[in-house]
Amino acid sequence: MSETTLRAWLLTETPQSRRQAAWGRSYRGWLLFRRNKLAMVGLVTSIILVLASLVAPLITPYDPSAQNLADRLAPPTLAHWFGTDELGRDLYTRVIYGGRITLGMVVAVVVLVAPAGLLVGSMAGYLGGFVDRAMMRVTDVFLAFPRLILALAFVAALKPGITSAVFAIALTSWPAYARLARADTLTIRHTDYIAAMRLTGAWSGRIILRHVIPLCLSSVIVRVTLDMSGIILTAAGLGFLGMGAQPPTPEWGTMIAATRGYILQQWWVPTIPGVAILIASLAFNLLGDGMRDVLDPKQR
Amino acid sequence: MLVEIDNLRISFATPSGVEHAVRGVSLELGQEKLGIVGESGSGKSLTARAILRLLPSAAQVSADRLRFDGIDILAAPENVLRGIRGRRAGLILQDPKYSLNPVMTVGRQIAEAWRVHKGGSRRVAAQAAVDLLEQVRIRGPARVAGLYPHELSGGMGQRVMIAMMLAPDPELLIADEPTSALDATVQAEILRLIDDLVSRRGMGLILISHDLPLVSHFCDRVMVMYAGHVLERLAAGELSRAQHPYTRGLLECLPSLVHPRVRLATLARDPAWLVG
Amino acid sequence: MIEVQELRVRFGETEAVKGVSFRVPPGDSFGIVGESGSGKSTVLRALSGLNPNWTGRMALDGTALGPNRDKSFFRRVQMVFQDPYGSLHPRQTVDRALSEPLLVHGIGNVESRILQALAEVALPESVRFRYPHQLSGGQRQRVAIARALMAEPDVLLLDEPTSALDVSVQAEVLNLLADLQRRRGLTYVLVSHNLAVVAHLCPVVGVMQGGEMVEQISADDLRAGRARHPHTAELRTLSVELEDPEEVVGT
Secondary structure, three states: OOHHHHHHHHHOOOOOOHHHHHHHHHHHHHHHHHHOHHHHHHHHHHHHHHHHHHOHHHHOOOOOOOOOHHHOOOOOOOOOOOOEOOOOOEHHHHHHHHHHHHHHHHHHHHHHHHHHHHHHHHHHHHHOHHHHHHHHHHHHHHHHOOHHHHHHHHHHHOOOOHHHHHHHHHHHHHHHHHHHHHHHHHHHHOOHHHHHHHHOOOOHHHHHHHHHHHHHHHHHHHHHHHHHHHHHHHHHHHHHOOOOOOOOOOOHHHHHHHHHHHOOOOOHHHHHHHHHHHHHHHHHHHHHHHHHHHHOHHHO | OOEEEEEEEEEEEEOOEEEEEEEEEEEEEOOOEEEEEOOOOOOHHHHHHHOOOOOOOOEEEEOOEEEEOOEEOOOOOHHHHHHHEOOOEEEEOOOHHHHOOOOOOHHHHHHHHHHHHHOOOHHHHHHHHHHHHHHOOOOOHHHHHOOOHHHOOHHHHHHHHHHHHHOOOOOEEEEEOOOOOOOHHHHHHHHHHHHHHHHHHOOEEEEEEOOHHHHHHHOOEEEEEEOOEEEEEEEHHHHHHOOOHHHHHHHHOOOOOOOOOOOOOOOOOOHHHHOO | OEEEEEEEEEEOOEEEEEEEEEEEOOOOEEEEEOOOOOOHHHHHHHHHOOOOOEEEEEEEOOEEOOOOOOHHHHHHEEEEOOOOOOOOOOOOOHHHHHHHHHHHHOOOOHHHHHHHHHHHOOOOHHHOOOOHHHOOHHHHHHHHHHHHHOOOOOEEEEEOOOOOOOHHHHHHHHHHHHHHHHHHOOEEEEEEOOHHHHHHHOOEEEEEEOOEEEEEEEHHHHHHOOOOOHHHHHHHHHHHHHHOOOOOOOO
16 A cells, blocks of 8 residues: 555545544544644653663663772763763763663553552542542542652661662552542533443443543643653652662662762762753653643544 | 624634634624524624624634724724723623622622722612612512622523623623523513613614524514525514525424424525525 | 333432322323423433432333333433533544443444444434544434434433524434334433423423423423413413514513
């Protein structure tokens, strides 16, 4: 099939099958997304960041934990593009490797938090009554604790490390998503289209999963993208307190925390991982905004 | 002439091209009651709102002439328009729930509207508000003045809305589907009230509705719109002598209590209507 | 087909429906008219199973109905809502809306049934993969009717099915409802504030006021002005006055 006929097949007003309609919808979504320049910047940056993390050993000249105390705190040179840190390790290598840890933690937290929050929130909102009260009191309990303190207690109870940090951050982030999903569900619950779904005889679980949650998704996506920088910073905070990533693991937050004393003399050492955090957060944010627009079919 | 419109055109730029919502509408209005009738998307609301330049920001408006009491609306600066909107021309919308401030008593809202346009002390304004509520035939106006919008029924809310619009003694009243959200019994009362107030105060009225028979009861003239065009202009009493197939179709597709039909007539739309 | 006896519905302190009784024979239509707050829609929602807080007796085909209904009930009784803008899921295509009842009830042949349903409500096949916001009001209401018919019910509950539509579209939808009833032998309960619409479709009309059904009258008697209750007479007078464009209201 040539390119023009493929395009016509995708964009036809009268798709002949569900498969064609689904492909057409995706293609239209892509066309819409492509029109949004900022979202494209976000997408490309995110892809580059993820790819760089995946192929880190191929694109870095050093071992991330190889120390060279003779050459510590060196400014950027041809040998060390971003300079070296307080133990003489190559910063460029550590930032690229750090993406693996930091982005991995962010993705892990999001994968845990978003579905859990969505499910709890939409169930509480849709079912109402006792279920709602019980679930929302539980979320209130989690919301009542300061985020870092709860995470600290949790990590202290387990052993310090990346996995514990991920669970600790997840544990303190999901209530916000549950609240958000519940608020959306409360307005959706009383609409006629949900009443019509109930009248098909479908059970509540089916209605929540197939009809309520898709409508809560867009606000959750926006919230997720806004939260990503917060997650990175919490991870850094835990790392700084010795409860997150353990040295010599390169993790952006931990890297800033460990070298923050050099900010006045050797400013690039803590700044470079900071810029990495900034770029990653911004890219996810832009990507999220673009996704939200595409997810709403009224925009097409 | 209170309102003069000549060759009014309103269009919207959409991703799939320019959409023409109003295509060359002309009308003149003095101290009389004009009904604009049409189905959704006919451009009837846009035409009336253009007089106050209350259009969505994406709308592109052009007209050979668009005047309110001699003022060129398209060229007028914003402060002149503010002096017209609400002061010299009032707008009543379909659902008073969305037009009233939910956290202020209706008496205060009317008093505020009165003071903005007439000045004077709070006490005088409060008294004026009660007077206005009485004029729109609300029983116990002093008590109602102390109520909040959510404590009013639909009909009461619409009366309050009318009272608020009357506060600055406007010369023109635009009523956009003022009774579509109301029960039949209340609907007739509200329209009778508007009719009476407009006649007594010598105002101009533009009544926008999708209900042709209803409009013809309360207006002197009726203008039938379809797809941005005026298809027919009629004196209200001449509805049964309507010439245009669209106007006839609108009347014939109504189910009737007195003249039952086994099957309702449906409207066949002819693209030729829009030519010329 | 449908029997309702002494139906009462409470919302907190207030009783919205105060002992309503009526019966609808199979294949027949029963109309309920009244003003807003008269309780007419509340009766319909209790009958449909959407509101379980009622007392009294309701029966379908001789079988008493409880507050909570099972799947087989929803296969036999379906509802069409007033606002076609609100009754279709905004993020689901027509195809999805129509296939959902089939999936819930495990009915096969999805592809051909959807095409058949679209044809039955006179919608072109091209709307199948559109979203609700891409359709006109009349098209949406046709989709809602098609959705209600997917599981092949015997009873259709119609809650102001045409009051959000333009008059020309209203005529088309009313004709469609009449055709469907004749073709499928459906039983209708139609709620509306428009006397002419109810009388057009239903041979028997119940008039509601303040939660009570003050009168049940045949459409013929209603047309001829043989109403016994003053509220019925009032509604009729208003309706007739507004129907005739030449007559002046209230003078």
